[in-house]
Amino acid sequence: MKRTGLLLSMIAVGALLISSCRKDPLNDMTAEESRIYVTNYDEQVDFSSYKTFSIVDSVAVISNRDATKELTQYDAKLLASIKANLTANGYAEVDRNADPDLAVNVSRINTTSTSIGYAPGYWSGWPGYWDPGYWGYPGWNYYFPPYYSVFQYNEKSVAIDMLDLKTAKDDNQLTAVWNAMLRGTGVWNSDNIDTMVKAVFDQSAYLKTSAN
Template identity: 45%
Template sequence: MCMKRMIAWIPLTVAALVTVSSCTKDPIKNLSDEESRLYITNRDSSANFASYKTYSIADSVAVIENNSFSGDQATAADQQALAAVRAALESRGYVRVGRNQSPDLGVNVSRLYNTTTNVVDLNNYWNDYGGYYDPYYWGYGGYGYGYPSAYGLVQSTEAMLSVDILDLKNAPVSRTIRVIWNGLIRGSGVFGSDAMTSGIQALFAQSPYLKTVQ
């Protein structure tokens, strides 16, 4: 076989290998927005969810950027998210009351934006800002938020929706506002109104223990 033929083999072989390797399925491109999302819930294992009867929820959503509170908002999508939380809690037997009527539970809904690839430290952000959901809001000025451990779940460079349920009933005794349940939605398009509503429904659906009887 002549040298010319040998030389012809090289680019053709490389082209064949490159062509076949380009057939590799990209796992991210093969996901829809909904499939890209994670719904993560955690609970305080010592909490007896049936012992709480009432709850209060704000009518806006906290916006937290890089672990700092940057204001509260109530866009149409935010209001749908809040409505979805209210509907879920009421379907589990909890009764909504005003925050001045000694609710057993407080509910915080937050939009989190992280522009760096740091592990999100949920222990810190509740304690660091002095904004709308300052412990004063719940009538327990000076108290800290007690977060269950291991909430820095995965790295993030994007946006998340967080729903926290706070134990206000036992705060005077424990002198801390325990977060007894947290739901976190991560992934593409989490702040779309449909995505927030369906995401919140998913968070509650995977938390069947979160219920009470009046």
């Protein structure tokens, strides 16, 4: 009896030791360290073959409660930062009616559901995302190649999707050739925009047009 008691108390002490010994990976993590910047790209695509781009005039705010297009100060700064980086890489911004080679969709995603299953580019099917009609292709669909891998969590994130309009002439699909996801604490904070956008362009060295 005495032995059983001793054994049980040892197990209790053991359980306590296990739970208290571990170094918690999150409690000393800064907001900057918590963020990840993911870029996906089509490896078959020669990004230097595109010359022009057009970017949406507002940001789609996608959540499972409502869907809106917004242009807050944050959104304006985000769009300006993306434009500046694309221009610096040699792409010329044109009006969306002027036959751009690339279309750039920008979304803020705030998912609160706990669904685990997802398809790459899942946000493009949500209400609030741009209708392909915006780019002059009414009735078309978006196509995200299956090699795009996206972590799915409940969180606020930002998606920048670049679609190929240049070769969008056949199968009624606007194909995403590049995508960036900004995720983690503080991605909806405008102070972080420049660092985050610079990071996704820095890690995409292939995203440049050839010198004309």
